[in-house]
Amino acid sequence: MIDFIVALWGGVKNLFYSLHPRQLRRFAAELPVLTPLAVRSVRRRLPRYLMVGVSLGAGIIIFLVLSASFRGSAVDLAGRTSPMDLPADIVVLDIADWGRAAGDLGWVGAAGSYEVFDSWEAPTSVGLRRVLGLPEGGRLLGWLGLDHLPPPGGVLLAADVAAAAGLRPGDTVLVGRVGRDGFTGRGYRLAGLHEARDSLFRGTLVMSLEELLELRAALGAASGSPAGGPGADSPQPTALAAWAGSEGTLPRMLERVKGLFPDATIWWAALPGDQAYRAVGGFLAPGRLVLALVFVLAGLGVFNVMLLSLLGRKAQLGVLKALGSDDDEVFLLLFLEGGFMALGGSALGLTGGAFLVRVFDRVSELPLLLTPSALVWAAALGVVSFYLASWFPATLCRRASPIQLMAERRLYLDPRSTCAQCGRCGGF
Amino acid sequence: MEPILRAEGLGRRFPVGDGVWALKKASLSVPAGRFVLVAGPSGCGKTTLLNLLGGLDRPTRGDVELRGVRYSTLDESGLARLRRTEIGFVFQFFNLLSDLTAEENVALPMRMTHMPRDEVAARTAMLLEAVGMSHRARHTPYELSGGEQQRVAVARALANDPTIILADEPTGNLDSKNSTEVMDLFRRFNRERKQTFVVVSHDPAFAEYADVVVWMQDGEITSVEEREGRPS
Numbered sequence: 001m002i003d004f005i006v007a008l009w010g011g012v013k014n015l016f017y018s019l020h021p022r023q024l025r026r027f028a029a030e031l032p033v034l035t036p037l038a039v040r041s042v043r044r045r046l047p048r049y050l051m052v053g054v055s056l057g058a059g060i061i062i063f064l065v066l067s068a069s070f071r072g073s074a075v076d077l078a079g080r081t082s083p084m085d086l087p088a089d090i091v092v093l094d095i096a097d098w099g100r101a102a103g104d105l106g107w108v109g110a111a112g113s114y115e116v117f118d119s120w121e122a123p124t125s126v127g128l129r130r131v132l133g134l135p136e137g138g139r140l141l142g143w144l145g146l147d148h149l150p151p152p153g154g155v156l157l158a159a160d161v162a163a164a165a166g167l168r169p170g171d172t173v174l175v176g177r178v179g180r181d182g183f184t185g186r187g188y189r190l191a192g193l194h195e196a197r198d199s200l201f202r203g204t205l206v207m208s209l210e211e212l213l214e215l216r217a218a219l220g221a222a223s224g225s226p227a228g229g230p231g232a233d234s235p236q237p238t239a240l241a242a243w244a245g246s247e248g249t250l251p252r253m254l255e256r257v258k259g260l261f262p263d264a265t266i267w268w269a270a271l272p273g274d275q276a277y278r279a280v281g282g283f284l285a286p287g288r289l290v291l292a293l294v295f296v297l298a299g300l301g302v303f304n305v306m307l308l309s310l311l312g313r314k315a316q317l318g319v320l321k322a323l324g325s326d327d328d329e330v331f332l333l334l335f336l337e338g339g340f341m342a343l344g345g346s347a348l349g350l351t352g353g354a355f356l357v358r359v360f361d362r363v364s365e366l367p368l369l370l371t372p373s374a375l376v377w378a379a380a381l382g383v384v385s386f387y388l389a390s391w392f393p394a395t396l397c398r399r400a401s402p403i404q405l406m407a408e409r410r411l412y413l414d415p416r417s418t419c420a421q422c423g424r425c426g427g428f
Numbered sequence: 429m430e431p432i433l434r435a436e437g438l439g440r441r442f443p444v445g446d447g448v449w450a451l452k453k454a455s456l457s458v459p460a461g462r463f464v465l466v467a468g469p470s471g472c473g474k475t476t477l478l479n480l481l482g483g484l485d486r487p488t489r490g491d492v493e494l495r496g497v498r499y500s501t502l503d504e505s506g507l508a509r510l511r512r513t514e515i516g517f518v519f520q521f522f523n524l525l526s527d528l529t530a531e532e533n534v535a536l537p538m539r540m541t542h543m544p545r546d547e548v549a550a551r552t553a554m555l556l557e558a559v560g561m562s563h564r565a566r567h568t569p570y571e572l573s574g575g576e577q578q579r580v581a582v583a584r585a586l587a588n589d590p591t592i593i594l595a596d597e598p599t600g601n602l603d604s605k606n607s608t609e610v611m612d613l614f615r616r617f618n619r620e621r622k623q624t625f626v627v628v629s630h631d632p633a634f635a636e637y638a639d640v641v642v643w644m645q646d647g648e649i650t651s652v653e654e655r656e657g658r659p660s
């Protein structure tokens with residue numbers, strides 16, 4: 001048993017050793033000799049190799065179609081959730097890598113998670129309003145139906161509010177706070193109107209993020225708190241929605257936000273879009289298991305064919321060794337044979353999968369979303385499953401002596417030590 | 429004459445049951461250009477000896493030396509390189525790679541030593557011509573008779589101009605007409621090119637023109653018979 005583990009470990013080491021640059025250079029030198037042999041061998045066993053290539057390809061297709069439909073439904077579901085007001089002081093959102101495309105903007109905007117912005121409930125000359133600070137160039141502007149922020153000293157007001165208040169562009173809007181000393185505020189020129197397409201931003205007053213922060217600092221400083229940062233007395237931000245690129249960055253972002261606003265209630269992961277995403281994510285977990293199984297099955301197919309192909313011609317491989325092919329070259333030969341079918345299968349799977357996703361996307365109710373990362377994953381999993389599946393048969397053969405092969409004896413992972421004597425596994 | 433192949437106290441034990449000594453202790457010297465026949469009853473260890481001489485198997489004790497290179501100093505790939513360049517093999521069965529044509533089988537050992545392509549092609553044609561198989565160059569082993577396959581195998585064994593050719597019952601699977609043809613080939617290459625041979629065979633016809641006959645019994649060499657004045 002220990003021998004077996006040692007032999008297996010040696011094989012695993014070899015698996016990595018075969019990727020060593022020196023070894024790869026050696027392999028490259030032998031390719032001109034071995035490739036024709038491998039090609040010939042594959043051609044002689046074409047139906048068998050084709051079937052494995054096709055099943056690997058089918059595995060990749062299933063993987064792509066399933067992952068595209070999972071992704072598609074997740075985005076779709078998130079997009080269908082109804083918008084809501086930002087409920088906490090600070091909302092930190094973390095959405096994975098999807099939703100960045102222009103088409104996904106709708107649900108992202110509705111969830112208020114598009115990018116960093118600041119929102120503050122403030123008394124203004126047109127009533128209690130939510131004041132939004134947006135960064136210049138932010139894509140949220142487009143979602144508000146705007147193509148730029150007002151010039152310095154200016155604000156934008158929702159068209160309905162402006163109409164009700166009888167304000168016109170050019171008039172002054174006061175924004176401030178009611179404190180112990182009464183109203184403290186600043187006047188802004190109404191630079192324009194906006195039509196928010198979502199209740200979240202309906203009736204809001206929009207200015208640049210810098211101006212909003214400056215205003216808050218100024219009002220905070222006026223009531224005696226240290227300038228710059230939001231002190232105990234300063235108006236806390238009512239909402240700060242932030243976008244993090246990936247799940248990995250969320251904890252860091254939370255940390256930063258907590259440091260910036262120590263007293264604020266920080267809320268995350270509970271917005272409808274995010275919840276929907278998480279719900280679909282829960283569905284994704286078993287889905288991923290199914291996808292992994294698909295690859296295990298495809299890998300077993302490669303494994304079987306490679307093993308059969310080896311066992312069916314032990315004598316031939318023995319002659320090859322007798323003629324002076326060394327162990328590594330025979331190993332490489334078997335690997336090449338497997339490589340051809342893996343290459344063919346992957347090409348078939350990737351093109352077929354991408355094509356089917358497009359077709360299904362057209363004809364089915366649910367949208368399918370094929371991300372580049374899914375393609376990369378499919379290709380990587382194809383390569384890995386092939387590599388692992390070819391490794392075992394190729395290693396058996398690498399380690400067998402020419403005599404052992406020519407006499408069609410059983411092969412053991414470790415032919416030299418007691419592994420062969422134990423023989424409990426029966427050999428191959 | 430200095431021997432090119434030398435075996436000293438060669439023994440091979442197989443770990444079956446309490447251990448079987450297939451070859452107990454064999455010492456042998458083969459001078460260049462000789463035709464050595466190894467004979468003896470079935471199971472006496474002839475194949476085992478030949479495998480050890482050819483570096484296909486490792487001895488339990490003793491060592492083999494070919495042109496001054498001790499096998500015990502070589503690792504597996506060193507031994508493989510030695511087989512590739514210095515030794516030609518002809519076996520009873522499974523000689524040719526069935527995926528390849530006769531031509532490709534003969535060319536393979538040369539391709540393995542990275543010989544330039546045109547040189548390989550020229551030499552392959554020459555060798556196939558020499559064994560009288562030019563007309564079957566593009567045929568696969570399945571399309572050749574046993575005798576024809578064996579002739580191609582002889583051509584392949586000669587491919588890299590080896591120091592020595594080892595043959596284990598090369599005619600064991602052939603009828604008498606084909607046996608004679610293959611044997612004639614061996615004889616010709618031995619006489620005309622001074623190619624060294626060590627052949628294991630039951631066939632008494634080989635004994636007629638062997639320079640040396642090594643008799644074996646029960647895993648031991650019982651006598652080495654030098655034949656002077658053999659018919660040429």
Ligand SMILES: Nc1ncnc2c1ncn2[C@@H]1O[C@H](COP(=O)(O)OP(=O)(O)OP(=O)(O)O)[C@@H](O)[C@H]1O
Pocket residue numbers: 442443444448449450451469470471472473474475476477
């Ligand atoms: N791998 C092995 N494991 C166990 N015993 C073996 C093995 N190979 C050979 N033997 C034994 O070693 C002895 C010599 O075998 P070998 O094949 O060398 O005989 P041989 O002289 O070539 O016989 P034949 O003329 O029938 O070919 C035999 O008794 C055989 O059973």
Ligand SMILES: [Mg+2]
Pocket residue numbers: 474475476596
């Ligand atoms: Mg024998």
